[in-house]
Amino acid sequence: MDDTLAKQNLLRYLQTGRDALLWKLEGVSEYDLRRPLVPTGTNLLGIVKHxxxxxxGYLGLVFGRPFxxxxxxxxxxxxxxxxxxxTLDESRDDIVALYRRIWAHSNATVEALPLxxxxxxxxxxxERRDVTLMRILPHLIAETHRHAGHADLVRELVDGSAGLQKANDNLPPGGPDFWPDYRARLEDTARAAAAAAGEQAPAAAG
Structure with missing residues (x-):
């Protein structure tokens, strides 16, 4: 595979993660966009900023092309x-626009340099800081999709919305009616597994 085709494939996977991250911000209030949903404070807008x-860093400073x-x-x-x-001085639009400018700068780095x-x-x-573009692109793809997964769970905690991509949620058919029975089945299975292992499961909520 030549550099051009390899770059196209790598950038396509990177862009899929970028798009998924920004999709998770759509339709969310300012409060829900910023509020901490887990003990470590993870929040939707912070994930995108990070x-x-x-x-x-990875597609700028690392290759002598700082943003x-x-x-x-x-x-x-x-x-x-x-x-x-x-912060209060950093709006949703500011951070999204910054991320998009960073995309453009990163894409230019990939286009300008050989793999x-x-x-x-x-x-x-x-001992491992010397890298190549081919080493960094899969690393960045993995990191971007990892954070897209974080955003997926945080968004579900906000309002129940879930899904892999805007055009393909990758969820089972049935919509909201599917989940209560599914969750109950998983809970029953978890309690049975705990009993088989001689463990005490927490008391059922409610």
Whole structure:
């Protein structure tokens, strides 16, 4: 496979993850967009902000093509976890637009460099920080889709919405009516497995 076709395939998978992340923001209130849904504070807009910063690093700084706009939340002296939530000064539109500009910069990096182009990841251990574009693209795809999965679960906690992609939710047929019986079956199975293992399952809610 030549570089051009390989790049097209890799960018297609990367774009699928990008699109899935932004889809999870659609139709969400400002409160639900930002509120922490798990003990570690994970929230929808913060996931997108974090992923944008990650991509700016891997397909910018790593290959000597730094993203031209300052990203203070990625600096070494930034407040811990400041990349994982949006301040009042950072709107949904601001963060989405920034992510899209980072996409364009990243795509230009991929188009400009061969897949064997060398790079260096300063935040990785010294013994493995020397990389190539071919090494970094699958890493970034995996990271983007991992965060899209986070966003999928957080969005479900917000309002019950779920699905893989806007054009293909990849969910079983039946709609909302499918899930109560399905969940009850899983709960019964989990309790039976606990009993077989000699464990005490928590008391049933309600």
């Amino acid at each position: 992923t944008a910063g990650v991509e700016a 031209p706009e300052p990203l203070p939340y990625t600096a070494d002296d930034a407040e811990p976890n400041s990349d994982m939530w949006a 064997d182009a060398p790079g260096s990841v300063p935040w990785w251990p010294e």
